[in-house]
Amino acid sequence: MTESEKNLKSERIPPVISQSKISTEANQTGTWRFLRPGYDEKTAPCSAACPAGEDIGRIEMLAAKGDLDGAWETILGENPFPAVCGRVCFHPCEGVCNRGEFDSAIAIHGLERFIGDAGIRKKLSAPVPRHTKVSKRIAVAGAGPAGLSAAYFLARIGYGCDIFEAAPEPGGLLRWGIPQYRLPAAVLAAEIDRIESIGVKIHCNSPIHEGRLEGLQRDYDGLFVGCGEGRPIPLKIPGEELALDGLDFLRQMRQGKETCNGVRTAAVIGGGNTAIDVSRSLLRMGAKKVLLIYRRRREDMPAFAQEVELAIQEGVELVELRAPVRIERKDRDCRLILGPMRAEGTAQDGRARILPADGEEESLDVQSLYRAIGAEPAADWLRPSQKGDVERFSRSRIYYDQFPIIFGGDLTNPTKSVADAIGSGKEAAMLFDTLFAEGREAIHDRLQQCRVGQGKSLSMEMYLSGRRKTRNKEEVPFERINTEHFTKAPRQNTPLPGPAHVIGSFAETEKSFSEGAAQKEAERCFNCGICNDCDNCRLFCPEVSVNLSDPRTCEAAGLNRQIDYQYCKGCGICVVECPRDAMSLTEETTPL
Amino acid sequence: MSRTAETIDTAELMYPGHVGCPGCGATIAMKLALRALGEKTMLVIPACCWAIIAGPHPQTSLKVPVLHTAFATAGAAASGLRAALDRQGDTETTVVAWAGDGGTFDIGFQALSGAVERNEDFLYVCYDNEAYMNTGNQRSSATPFGMRTTTTPGTNWKRSRKKNIVEALAAHRIPYAATASIAYPEDLMRKFEKAKAMKGGSRFLHVFATCPTGWRVPSEMCVSIARLAVQTNIFPLYEVEDGNRYTLNFKGEKPVSEYLKPQGRFKHLTQADMKEIQEMVDEDWELLMRKIGLDPCG
Numbered sequence A: 001m002t003e004s005e006k007n008l009k010s011e012r013i014p015p016v017i018s019q020s021k022i023s024t025e026a027n028q029t030g031t032w033r034f035l036r037p038g039y040d041e042k043t044a045p046c047s048a049a050c051p052a053g054e055d056i057g058r059i060e061m062l063a064a065k066g067d068l069d070g071a072w073e074t075i076l077g078e079n080p081f082p083a084v085c086g087r088v089c090f091h092p093c094e095g096v097c098n099r100g101e102f103d104s105a106i107a108i109h110g111l112e113r114f115i116g117d118a119g120i121r122k123k124l125s126a127p128v129p130r131h132t133k134v135s136k137r138i139a140v141a142g143a144g145p146a147g148l149s150a151a152y153f154l155a156r157i158g159y160g161c162d163i164f165e166a167a168p169e170p171g172g173l174l175r176w177g178i179p180q181y182r183l184p185a186a187v188l189a190a191e192i193d194r195i196e197s198i199g200v201k202i203h204c205n206s207p208i209h210e211g212r213l214e215g216l217q218r219d220y221d222g223l224f225v226g227c228g229e230g231r232p233i234p235l236k237i238p239g240e241e242l243a244l245d246g247l248d249f250l251r252q253m254r255q256g257k258e259t260c261n262g263v264r265t266a267a268v269i270g271g272g273n274t275a276i277d278v279s280r281s282l283l284r285m286g287a288k289k290v291l292l293i294y295r296r297r298r299e300d301m302p303a304f305a306q307e308v309e310l311a312i313q314e315g316v317e318l319v320e321l322r323a324p325v326r327i328e329r330k331d332r333d334c335r336l337i338l339g340p341m342r343a344e345g346t347a348q349d350g351r352a353r354i355l356p357a358d359g360e361e362e363s364l365d366v367q368s369l370y371r372a373i374g375a376e377p378a379a380d381w382l383r384p385s386q387k388g389d390v391e392r393f394s395r396s397r398i399y400y401d402q403f404p405i406i407f408g409g410d411l412t413n414p415t416k417s418v419a420d421a422i423g424s425g426k427e428a429a430m431l432f433d434t435l436f437a438e439g440r441e442a443i444h445d446r447l448q449q450c451r452v453g454q455g456k457s458l459s460m461e462m463y464l465s466g467r468r469k470t471r472n473k474e475e476v477p478f479e480r481i482n483t484e485h486f487t488k489a490p491r492q493n494t495p496l497p498g499p500a501h502v503i504g505s506f507a508e509t510e511k512s513f514s515e516g517a518a519q520k521e522a523e524r525c526f527n528c529g530i531c532n533d534c535d536n537c538r539l540f541c542p543e544v545s546v547n548l549s550d551p552r553t554c555e556a557a558g559l560n561r562q563i564d565y566q567y568c569k570g571c572g573i574c575v576v577e578c579p580r581d582a583m584s585l586t587e588e589t590t591p592l
Numbered sequence B: 001m002s003r004t005a006e007t008i009d010t011a012e013l014m015y016p017g018h019v020g021c022p023g024c025g026a027t028i029a030m031k032l033a034l035r036a037l038g039e040k041t042m043l044v045i046p047a048c049c050w051a052i053i054a055g056p057h058p059q060t061s062l063k064v065p066v067l068h069t070a071f072a073t074a075g076a077a078a079s080g081l082r083a084a085l086d087r088q089g090d091t092e093t094t095v096v097a098w099a100g101d102g103g104t105f106d107i108g109f110q111a112l113s114g115a116v117e118r119n120e121d122f123l124y125v126c127y128d129n130e131a132y133m134n135t136g137n138q139r140s141s142a143t144p145f146g147m148r149t150t151t152t153p154g155t156n157w158k159r160s161r162k163k164n165i166v167e168a169l170a171a172h173r174i175p176y177a178a179t180a181s182i183a184y185p186e187d188l189m190r191k192f193e194k195a196k197a198m199k200g201g202s203r204f205l206h207v208f209a210t211c212p213t214g215w216r217v218p219s220e221m222c223v224s225i226a227r228l229a230v231q232t233n234i235f236p237l238y239e240v241e242d243g244n245r246y247t248l249n250f251k252g253e254k255p256v257s258e259y260l261k262p263q264g265r266f267k268h269l270t271q272a273d274m275k276e277i278q279e280m281v282d283e284d285w286e287l288l289m290r291k292i293g294l295d296p297c298g
C-alpha cells in the first residue's frame, strides 16, 4: 500500500466527515465515446520516394536515439548497400522530405553514409537468412547493383544463388563506372563481401551469353538478368571514331591504365552522370582545362544537380546549347566543330525542345575528346522484347517462355540509378519467390501488399511479414505534422573540401558527418507517421487512458503504448497532439 | 521534444473513470500537477467542476487525500489543514488548494487574500476555465472581454476585462506567483516543482485550462487552444517572485484573432471587436514587459 493509499484509508480523519473509499475505476466512461483514437502508423514520404523503399523515418529515429546498429540493420532489411548509396544515390527522398516545408530537408543521404560506414567499421553482419531453406536455385547475370541486390534478397529468403560476371571483379557500374573520389574501392568491397557472407557465390570472368541459356535452364530454376547497358550510344557524326568512349575511359582509369599528361584541353560530350564523372576525373588526372559540351542547358541535364555543381566548382567549364557537328583531325589534336542550339517550348518529356539556332559554327581544338551520351544493351538478347509470354512490373520484366527469366536494372528501369537497380533486384527476388511458392496468379496482390506508400517501391520487411507490414500505406503530408512540437534547427551539412584539393587526387571528395552532427541531424527528423515514443499521447490524455504497454505482450504491434478503451472518452486530444500523425481518429462502431 | 519511456515517471496519481467532460483541460492540469507534486500532497477543493471530477461520494479519482470544502473557503480551509498537519509534526506534506476561477477570483477571494496576507504555508492553484462551468457557464471576473456566457448572452456579451489575478496576488508580496498552461507541460511541471520546494510561505499558480464544453470548441482542440492563448500573448507565461521580481517564460507572436476565431464563445465578435481585444492584449503586454524590465517591442 502506498503512503497515499494509507492516507486514503486513514482512520485518523474524524468520522463526521464522509469519506470516499472506492475509486472511479468502476465507471466505464468508454461508453461515452463516439470517436475512437488509435495508433495508426503511416508512411513517410521519403520512404515512398526511396527506390529501395528504405524505412527512412525509422532509421533516423533509431539514429537519433544513438542506436546506430539498429539503424544499420533497418537499412540492411531493405538495401544491402548503405555505405555505397550514402555516397552515390541521387537521394530523391530529400526532395520530398516534409521537414523541407518547415525549415530544410533532413540530410538523409549523408546520414545513410554515416550509418553505412559505422556498419563497416563495426563489422556488423548482415541480417540472418530466413530459416526455411528453399530447394530452388537462381542464376544471376551481372554482379552490378541489380544482380547483387537480387542475389542478396534471394539468399535472405533462402534461395541458393550464383552470380555470373563478365569482368574480373564484381561491382559492375559501381566498380568500373564510378570514380574512387565518389566511391572508394574499399567501401564497395566491404559491402560486396557482406553479400557473399550470406552464401551468394560470385563467378567472375564468366559472361552469360545467349548460348549459355540452355545450360542454365538445366542447372537453375530461374535466371535474373541485370547486366546493364554496356554498349555506348554513337554520336552519329562524321569523325565519330576520334572521340573515345567515356565509360571505357573510367574503366581503364580504375585499372590504372590512363593518364592525361600533356593534355591542355580535354572535352567531354554529354550531360549525364558519366559525362560528369569523366570530366571530374580528367581534372584529377592532370588535364589543364576540361570542357563539358552539352546540346541542352544545365537545368536539362540528367546528371544529378549536386554533381554538376561540384564539377563546376572544381573547374569544369560547361558549354551549353552546342551540338557536335563533326570531328576532324588537326595535327596531333582533334578539332571539334560545334553548332549553336536554342531552347523552345516544351517537348513530350517535359524538357525544353532543343532546335538548331542561327549563327556560326565554332571549332574547338582539344588533345583528348570523350563521348558520354548514354549506353544501350550490349547484345540483342539483352534488349527485353515485347514478344512472348511476358509480364511487366515497375522495375523488372518476367519472361515465362522457357524457364522464368527476369530482366532488371538499367535494362528495364525507367530511371537508371543505383537505387533503382537495387529496387529492381528486390522486386525480382519477390517475383521468383511468389512464383514458386504461390504461383503466377498471386504475384500482383503480393507485390501490392509490399508497396511502400502509394509509390512503386517495395519493402522486403513487409514481404517477410515484419512489423512494417501493419503500416498504413497513406503517406503523411506536411499539413498533418503538428509543427507546434518542433523547433526550427539548421540542417547539418557534410563538409566539402575546396577545389584546390582535387588535382591529382582521387581521395574521396565529400567528408562524412561527425558522430555529434549525425545525431543532431537525425534528431531533426519528424519521423513522419512513426511512433518515436515522444509520449505526448500519454502526457495529455485527460482520462489516464494511455498506458505504457508491456513489450512482452505487445510485441506484435511493436508499439510501446496502448489505449484503455474501457475509459477512453474519445476526446481526440492524443491524436491532435501526436506530432507525427502516427495516430488516427475514426468513428466508433463498438464502444468498449 | 523527445521523452523516452525510461525517463518518464510512470505512476499517475489519478484514476481513470472520472466524470469530467471529454477533453477537459482542468483534468490535464491536475494530472500534470500531481506528476510534479508527488504523493505527499493533500488537496483542498471547494465547489467547482473539480469537486465532481475528484469523485462523487463514495468514489475518488485521486490517489491523494482531498478535503472538499465550501465554495468560498479554499484559502481558509487550506490554512486550517496546514495548521493541523503542523500540529501532527508533518511538515513534509504539501497542502494544495485547488479551486476554479469563480472560487478564486470572486467568491473565494477574501479567504485567499486573507490567507496569503498571513503568508500561509500552502500552494494555491486556480485552474481557470474562465466562467462558472460546473453550474452551466455563468460569467466570473475571470471571464474575458468578448465572451458569451449564460449570464452575458447574445449581444450582451461581456464588456468588462478579465481581472488580473496574478497581479492581485503579487501585490500581496507572496514568495511566488506564476501563470502556467496545460499546453506547456514541461513549464507547468517545473513551476509546480518550484512552488512545492518553496516551503514556508504562500505560493500561487494560475493555470489556464481549456473547457471545450463551455467554450464551444471541439474536444480534441483543447490543448491547441491553450497553446494559442500563450502564442497570442492573451495568456502570457511568467513568474513573479516576492511580488517584484518578474521572469517571462515565453514570447508570443501571433495576432489574438487566431486564438479567438476557432472558439464558439467568441463567434459573434466583429473585426472591430477583435481589434479592440488586440489593443487590450498589447496594452497588458506592454505593462508586463515594463515590470519585467524588457523592451515591449524587442
Ligand SMILES: Cc1ncc(C[n+]2csc(CCOP(=O)(O)OP(=O)(O)O)c2C)c(N)n1
Pocket: B047, B048, B049, B050, B070, B071, B072, B099, B100, B101, B102, B103, B104, B129, B131, B132, B133, B134, B135, B140
Ligand atoms: C455558496 C455557493 N454558491 C453557489 C454554489 C454553486 N456552485 C457550485 S460550483 C459553482 C461554479 C464554480 O465555478 P468555478 O469556481 O469557476 O469552477 P468551475 O466549475 O468553472 O470549474 C457554483 C456557482 C455553491 N456550491 N456554493
Ligand code: SF4
Pocket: A044, A045, A046, A047, A056, A057, A060, A096, A097, A098, A099, A100, A105, A106, A108, A524, A525, A526, A527, A528
Ligand atoms: S522529416 Fe524524416 S520522416 Fe519526414 S520526410 Fe523528412 S526524413 Fe522522412
Ligand SMILES: [Mg+2]
Pocket: B100, B101, B102, B128, B129, B130, B131, B132, B133, B134
Ligand atoms: Mg471556472
